[in-house]
Amino acid sequence: MTTLTVILIVAGLLYLICAVLDLRLALALFCALLPTYLLRFALPLPFGPLDALPSTLLEVFFWILFLTWLLVGRQPKKKPKGTAAVNAVTDHDLRRWMPGLVLLILGASIGVLIAPNIISALGLWRAYFLEPVLFFFLFTDLVREARTRRMVLAALGLTLAIVGLVAIIQKLTGWWIPNPVWRDEATRRVTGFYGFPNGIGLMAAPITILMAAWTVDLIRKVRYWRDSIWPLLTGTSALLGILAILFAVSEGAMLGIAAGLLTYGLLSRSIRKYTLIGLIFVFVLILIYTPLRNYTSLMLSMRDDSWQVRKIVWSESIDMIGDRPVFGAGLSGYSDALPTYHLARHIEIFQYPHNMLLNFWTETGLIGLVGFLALLWSFFISTGTTIRRRPDEWLPIALFAAMIAVLIHGLVDVPYFKNDLAFLFWILIGLAASLRLSVETKKKK
Template structure:
């Protein structure tokens, strides 16, 4: 029955793709949580998100090859992906294949498809299909719509406790999850998007768009507060602080709102937080009543011991929990899927080469965002705030290794590549 329903939904999706590939991309973005719909499709375990991406790629490939619009060569002007990004994508895929081979099993193969192969397929369609400002606005609709419908689900959940796990409901601290199984799954997805729309709003010169952006920002912040994710709120606050110090804010109303948001995030809920956080990281309490940050610190210490013995190849894709058994000393603490630190995450999953590649990418992205700001590109601050929020939150969490989050990573990367392409063609699309 589920297979039949999936086929019907996929058929409807491909009909939309036939009319407009860009609208199909926006629909995938709108439905990023559809990876939660897991099914066996023709005997193959998959998710509906995967079906949409693979189905769209096959449809797009057939359509584009027929018109001979794709250039697969690494060199050549006709290739729509500039060389630095081209080499990164290929190296990223190669490193992930090596990590898969090191710890090969069917479960790891499924995760490799979801976290590496399919997001790259999505990126290829994105870069060849999103061609102008109107196309990008459609992508923005997808991102904004995602925040809006998740916010309404969370509001409904707040009143009805629908889909709210007992661990996150009263008498415990109430933390909303919307359609997800835990609060951080929601905050990791929403925080960079909220930062993105904050950057759009701060850079916008159109009153009608400003109101729409503000609406998305309000709902995004509402979601972040409802998850009670300190990491997400502090990451978002840090990006605002960065903007406050380094941007020239001409609009006094926007400046006032930025200051209010910064004060609300850093002062109201975070008294003595910096001192407590420092103690939790440097001298974590190992009893069961310790803080979540102290738990992270204990986990990082054990992961560091693992990497001392396996620094070159790490644990391989989906190999961390199994390998960590030999290094796990704090028995009351569970072994998580990942180390919950952005550098350690990539190191244990992709090995030292993957870590170096990630650091190289972050450095290149920082220089790229600086160049976009310098050239006053209209997406410069949206990209900068989104990447900053993503990165800072990742210092204490896992912002990549999940179906929706890996696609979100490549959405941001795709928008960055398009913005760089604008600069090179002297078209800022202001």
């Protein structure tokens, strides 16, 4: 028995015990364990077209959580004490997400059928669509109270803090950075657990927004010294997230963080004036500090090398989509479909087109892209309605801002097509649905 097998068995058994004893705690723990998708293995199969089924430790945790919920943990449909109205609200609230969800799954399923490698496409379909969507239903069933939402947020903040600590160690020492160029002190870019710098930014940006917003809210509620413990913890997590992104030199994540923090500051009535003052200060600093002005000009004009590469990749991707606008290239089909359109031979063919919308279009076709946009529409309508009805509550504004950070980062990268990122996207959707449900439930009562 290998060491990996022992780890899988022990971790799986411990997580099963946790799920049986406290399903909500297991859900929060799952959110903290998103990076465990990096621990990969293959399950031997006795029959079928494959000798083994590729999987991850995160996937093991998901199926333990999902099956435990399905068998013993689901909330009853009929509740005592006249809560039928709550159930009706639950059903109605989930219906608002169904058009986008169904279209996304349909587009991804068609993407499997037209993919050049159906076996590989099925693996992506399972990890990026089936499991996260099932997780969404589990999440909205279990996360109905503020306490459970706080558990989920605390779990995400813990993971962010650990990633930030690893990033600081890597920045100081160069340890565990796989690429010698990134490891070199003069050009050092930290990678965390992920093996590449942007992996940190993709995960850290939305969670950092949530932690920063939570910190602001907790600081407002401090009355005694003991009340400062939680804002100290969440603020440390947010700071570590920002440092991790800076040390990774993830410019897309930096843009996302800036846009997200600005969105939160402008929408939050308690800090709006401070945000405007800070915005004026930043503009003045850009004007008077030459290196910062030059860097800003370079980024906005898209003249640096990374922008040039991305513009070429986008142009070639659009040419490819132009010949297959309805169904795209299929799941995992981008790198197979692009060579015909790839004229810039000095640039490698990437796995994805480094743009979120183009990525969904190439992988899931127009149907999946429309589904994704419909989900975003439902998300912003849901959080926007909650903000209007409860303008002093921090979480709906923070979720709105976190999704803005994801989308801004998604202009130059793909904050979805990784195991952890797909789940993180649906955690944001699930939290929005949970908040909306609590608003509607209070109205019914």
